[in-house]
Each structure stands twice: as structure tokens, then as C-alpha cells.
Amino acid sequence: MRAAVVERYGPPEVVQVRDVPAPDVRRGRLLVRVRATAVTSADGRIRAARFPRGFGPFARLAFGVRRPRRTVLGGVFSGVVEEVGPGVSGFSVGDEVCGMTGVSFGGHAELVCVPAAKTSRKPAGVSHEDAAGVLFGGATALHFLGDRVRPGQRVLVNGASGAIGTAAVQLARNAGAHVTAVCSGRNADLVRSLGADEVVDHTTTSVLDLPATHDVVLDTVGNLDRHSGRRLLAPGGVVLLAVAGLTDVVLARGDVRAGTSAEDPAVFDRLLALVAAGDLDPVVSRTLPLDEVVEAHRVVDSGRKVGSLVLTP
Template sequence: MRAAVVQRYGAPDVVHVAEVAAPRPRAGEVVVRVHAAAVTAADARIRAARFPRGFAPVARVLFGLRRPRRSILGGTFSGVVESVGPDVTDLAPGDAVCGMTGLRLGTHAELVATPATRVVRTPPQVSHEDAAGVLFGGTTALHFLRDRASVGPGRTVLVNGASGAVGSNAVQLARHFGAEVTGVTSTANVALVRELGADHVVDYTRTPLAQLDERYDVVLDTVGTLDPASGRRLLTPDGVLLLAVADLWQTVTSRGNVRSGSAPERPADWSLLLDLVAAGTLRVVVDRTVPLDDVAAAHARVDSGHKVGNIIVRP
């Protein structure tokens, strides 16, 4: 099969397409023919060995000291079941499914093997591109807003980085939960963030966050430009600061009204997000869709910092 392979850490051009052995399902696994996969900030970090401050030693142990331990990146996928292993009884070849592979990665390829417990059925109303695109940003936004801050009616929410993969989902989910939402983005994306449902939009090129006079019940930073001190300044007395991107020190010292950490990958959350997409409640923002041969260009787009929503690769 063809796959995007990374055999050394480096710039986007270290990613190249090669022929590799096709996976076979083990007991409890399915092999999925990938129709769409997201190229995310997480993929770019692993490829470049560019981890948040303080996390590099641990990350190198997890992902490989001298080169990536998993040469095929990609953590989200949508496609069709190709084959099933022993003990898999609720899925069959031809079923449309999607999911996340965690540390196993491997979705930037024509085929991926994954435990059957880590896939969910894709509703017929949801395209492969939307299914693959909603998972990474959607699960992170859902975890922080719902699980870490209990966002609901009457709350005011500020989303910093409102046009990215996490931020575009956060704006919509916060509105879905009944909150009043302010999105922070650049001039080019002001109209998009309004279309996503933000009640107010701050163009940070004209109004830096340090100049904001408003205070919010929840501040979600999806891009890593706030720290506990600058973020707390934006909070109401009982407000909560959510750091979706944090360095090691910020992560281990987060307490009280500052919360950080990684989002869990839970199939129940994937199904919830897919149902919202199927109902038209949640829009998946796609920056561009590219063939597998253009995966290096997709990484370069992520590295540029100007990606809007998701980049989808079609193996």
C-alpha cells in the first residue's frame, strides 16, 4: 500500500510517499481503507520534534529518540472497513467508520489497522472529509468546554484562536451549549468566525487581548498565546481559564481556575460530534483537501500558522 512516511525528524519535506506492507487485522482489530485523514498540529509537532516547552524528553521517549518510532503519522481517519480480525462481530467489510488511533498513529496511508473498539459508524449524512475533520479539534473542544468548564446557558466564553481546528469547533459547541461566545481571530477570518455563530469577534491585529476590557466566565486558549497570568486577567471572579496548549510547567502547576492537559479519545464523544454534524448543528471547517502525494505541502500549511480549520488528506 502507499503511505506518507517520516523516517527522520525535520521540515515538511521529510515526509514522502512510499510503498509499505499492508496491515493485517489481529484479534479484535479491523483494517480500514482510509478515504480521508486530517493533517493536524499534532502531526506537525511529531514530524518536527517540536514539542511544548519541557515536554521534549518525554515526547522523544514516546515517539522516538533519534527518529519517529511510528513512521506513518496521522491520528484520525474515516473510511470503509476492508477486513476484520478474529473476535470482531459487530463490524463487517463495507461498513463506513471513523475513529482515532492515539499513539499508534498510522492514518496517513491507504489502509490502517486499529482495534474495533476505537471506531464508530459514520452516519450516512456525514462525508468522509467531515468525519475525519471533526475528530481532532472536536474532541479537544468538547473536553475542555463540557468536561473541564461545564459551559452552559448564561455563561460567557472567549475562544482564542477561533478559526483553527479546535477553535472553530469550540465556537460552535459553546453556542450549542447556550453560552454567549466571543471569538478571537485575525482580520482574514473575522467573517468566518461570525458565520460559525460567535456573538462577538475580536480581531487581535487591531485589538490585542491585553487591551480587552471585557471579562469572561470561560477563556479557552487553543493556540498557546496566553499564560496563567495573562489569561486570568480576562476572567470574571469565578471564571475558568482553559489552556488547550500548555508547556510542562503550566500543565503541572494548573490548579484552581486554570485547567490544562490533553483530551481523551472516547468513541462516545466521536458519536456525539458526528450526530451534531449530521444534524447540521456543527460545521466542519476545511482549509483544503489534498491527495496523499501532497502531504508534505499539507504539513507546510500547518507549519505556516495560517491554517483555517482542518487540512484533509485523501489516501
């Protein structure tokens, strides 16, 4: 099978598309032919060994000290079941499925082997591209916002035009909140169309200069911390750090929340249902073939990726 292979840390050009052996189908797993996958900020961080502050040594131990331990990145997939492993019930060859692969990665390939218990069925009314586009950002946004947002609250989304931010704006809007979106001016119309009531252009106004009137502050880019985020809160508000350094993760408590989101099929099902109902736009800004994976990584590294970037192996 063909896959995007990363054998050393470095710039986008270290990614090479080549033929590699197909994964074996083990007990409890499904072999899925990938129709769409996403290139996310997580893929870019791991490829470049560019980890949040304080996580470097621990991340190297987890992902590979000198080179990536998992040479095929890609934590999101949507595709068709090609083979059902021993001990699996409820899935058949030909089923359309999607999900996330966790630290196993492997999605940037024609085939991926995934645990059946962590796989969701893709609704017929949702394309493979939209399924792959919504899972990473949507699952993260839903993890942090969850049921915290109530009608009439003021929600600030910092980094509102990315994969997490576009989902967060819509989830907060659906909950009846007043949404302030921070992004570049060129993406203002997009986030307004997703439900933002106010848009702040970060190129002319710093998020740090905004008033302390927000019930929920969600930072998706990492330029807020537990101290600066608190200065934006109204009494009783909460700061949600989707991208945080080690110190903020360890010390997050009370009105600050940080950490990683769970890769839960129940969450995937909820997101997919919203997409199928027309209540959540995955915002897939670009769809590229696997052979253009280097360009996809360049877009991620630029910091100007809008919504999700999808590959079709």
C-alpha cells in the first residue's frame, strides 16, 4: 500500500509517499481502506518535534527520541471496512466507518488497522471528507465546551478559524451563547457565517486587550495561559486551554481546564449526527491527494490553515 512516511523529525519535506507493507489484521480490529484523512496541527507538531512548552522530553520518549517511532502519521480516518479481524462482531466488509487512531496514528495511508471498539459508523448522509474533517477539531471542541455553555453566556473563541475554533463557534452558537471570535480579518466572514456575533481581528487588536466580560474563554492556539486567560473572565467564568504548556496542564484547576480530549466513539457519533442534521459544518477548506501531503504539512506549519485540511489516499 502507499503511505506518507516520516523517518526523521524535520520540515514538511521529510514526508515521503512510498510503498509500505499493509498492516496485519489483529484480533478485535478492522482493516479499513482510507477514503479520507486529515492533516492536523498534531501531525505537524509530531513531524517537526515541536511540542508545547515543557512537554519536549516526555513527548520524545512517547513518540521517539531520535526519530518518529510511528513513521506513518494521521490520527483521523474515514473509509470502508476491507477485512474484519477475529473476535469482532457488529461490523462487516463494506461498512463505512470513521474514527481516530490515537498514538498509533497510521491514517495517512491507503489502509489502516483500527480497534473495532473505538470505531464509529459513518452516516450515509455524511461524506468521507466531512467525517475526516470534523473529528479532530470537533471532538476537541466538544470535549472542552461540552455542556458548560448555556444560553445567554458570552463565549470567547481564540483561534476561531482553525479546525477546533470553527467547531467551537458553532457548538457555542447552537447552545445559545453570544460568541466572540478571534481570528485574522480575512477569515471574519467565515466565522460570522458559522454563528459568531462579534469578530476580533488579532492582527489589529490583541486578545489580551479584550474586556473581562466572558463566561467561557476557549484558547485553541496556545497564546493564552492560566493567568492571561483569567483576566478575560467575568465572575464565575472558566478558561479552557486546548493548547497548553506542561505547567498550565499540571496547575489547571478551579476556573482553568486543560489537557487532552478523549477519543470516544460516542463523541464521534454525536458530532456526525450534528453534521448529518446540518447543525455543524466541518469546514473542510482544502482536499488534496496523498501525493500532495508535503503541501498539506506546509499549510499546517504556516499557522494559516482554515478549518480542516483533508487528504484522499
